[in-house]
Amino acid sequence: MNTKISYSFILKPETNRSGLHPVYIRAFKQGKKTEIATSVALQKDDWSEQKQRVKKKNRAHEKYNAILDAFDKKALKYVLDHFIQEDTPLTLGQFKDYMLSVGQSGESFTDYILNYLNQNRSRLKLETWWSYKSQITKLLKFKKRIAFADITEKFINDYHHYMLRVLGNNENTASKSLRSLRTFANISMRYGYMKQNPFRYINIKKVDGKRDFLTREELGRLSEAYWQNKVADAKEREILRYFLFACYTGLRYSDLKTLNYSSVLENSIQLKMHKTGYLVNIPLTQRAKLILISSQNNPFNSIFRVYCNKVTNRILKQIGRRYNIPKKLTCHVARHTFATISITLGIPIEVVSKLLGHTNLKTTQVYAKIVDSVKEREMSKWDKL
Template identity: 70%
Template sequence: MNKKITYSFLLKPETNKNGHNPVYLRAFQSGKKIEIATSIALCEQDWSLRYQRVKKRNKLHERYNTILDAYDKKALKLIVNNFVNDEAPLTLRQFKDHITSAGQAEGSFTDYILSYLNDNKPRLRLESWWSYKSQITKLLKFKKKVLFVDITEKFINDYHHYMIHELGNNENTASKSLRSLRTFVNISLRYGFIKNNPFKFIIIKKVDGKRDFLTSEELNKLSQAYFHGKITNSLEKEILRYFLFSCYTGLRYSDLKDLKMSSIENKIIKVRMHKTGYLISVPLSQKALQLLPTKSAIDSQPVFRVYCNKVTNRVLKAVSKEYDIQKKVTCHVARHTFATVSITLGIPIEVVSKLLGHTNLKTTQVYAKIVDSVKEREMEKWNSL
């Protein structure tokens, strides 16, 4: 179906109270139309249907045609920019909002972004869509009504201060929110609702945060509890099963949820990562294989029944406490555990990077920095000099 917007100017047959016919811009998309009133109204004989402009016989033709040219230029620029940036096609509502500049300055920034997110939901990953929605909710806690005119450098700095000192966010959490806000501002800039970039002189910090992970000993403690039948609660056993599988493979929570039996062939997982779209191939260790269901499982069937993050993390907290693991164990700790234990075992960091699906080796090197045992092992080599 053609999603392209086309438009033209027309003279409405209905006259206004002065007996003049108003000029409208009419836009079409996929069989639907929307009309935008201009400020122009004139006699029918003063309108050129062929050229869609006001005839010279009208004494205000130069002024009127300049207005129509401005509408034309604005509409064409919007459509071309949308095409060049290879974005989802504009909706008629977005087109009208931009042409009329509805919402510019005095309009609602948050309402516009929420509308944009809803219109573009099909082209966004569901996790990204929900994340953006939650960022809008968070922004509205800071200010109940956020207008386009509010988005200034001072507003951004005040919002950052609010997140750190009022909400108690750490620097990385606050930075993530600012990056989302910057994305929303860029959308508004692109469609002309904000004229100047308020992020021009804003530096968004990125701090290496604390990454909790299980040591080899802690991982073995949970592994033995599972395989030796010490975990009797069915929910705890089910959740620990896919947590351990993630520890042995490095799969993210989102990839565990989507993992099907058909993705496993010849003891190798081949899956396109949900977050990055990166195709990974992970050979399965013996312990990972023991956590898989029987061969009779249907290919289209999920490998695990993965519970929501809240339930998963609550159960992991209880199990880790029971086995005296003094760390905040969450589902994502499994991925960190895979990375750090792999490096501890001496697996080259380049291989670990590929197994994790990292597109940049620097991302993986963070784990090498936090594994002290590796440093100690490597420094022992000096003793043989």
């Protein structure tokens, strides 16, 4: 059972620089207390201890009492909301953070962020800009109008629960949305629209999600379909072509879109990765070279006609079903395939990391964890003792 927070208004015995006594909210829970300053300060004789309000003899009593009423109303609602929800006990720290947002801007948080994104569109990568826009759309499904003062720890936890239970998001998808919301909150604090950091006590989880990849046999099946011209439709053939190229090189979808022949130097690809800006040099295998040869050698044109993500993934899904591959094929599956097969073939993980353009070896080590054949091969060395 929750232990409810109790609170009252008090007049501090100490005076401020103006010689006035400030009014505070004093909150108690289980023998502990915290105090929150209001903007009200007055002479000691102008305070009614019994009514906990400013006496009428003070010229600004209506204004001051309206401020205290706003604090009182907000505190009561917040305490009762948490008292009803026994699974989310309210702490004194959370109560204080929430009460400090009284008087915080009531303007629309989402309108402000959308305006900020539009003003800074040229500074953001296109994919990042669209991702942030989609996160705002998702947020507005949870609540139609969101003010700056609404962004509290409880709001964040409720939104997290909504994504998992109502939208059916997995933990990583929900965490990505929370990280975007945290970015928006940081922007709002930077420009003075929010006073407190609502993410102060929030721990955003990141779990190892399922990474689909093709086995060598499945990759061979798709490769055979391409080279033996079993895929007749021009759009399907082109999508399968750059999907296979990604399997052979580990390139991301965003890099496939901008790849042109000026990046092909002798027997390797040299390019700055779109996502990280990391410069990579990827030696070309025979299969990757054959795919490049199948295009006209025009150094000013893109190597592939890359369709939008939605079309690409829809076509890949159809191809996967046709060739009995029980996995949700995407361009990122191709990148996972390159990583896992490279490790299976015995390529050192440090080399794979460089080829993928990872700046941290830990990112690449995720692939080593999911390749059981490598574990079996390495453990078999014990049998040679």
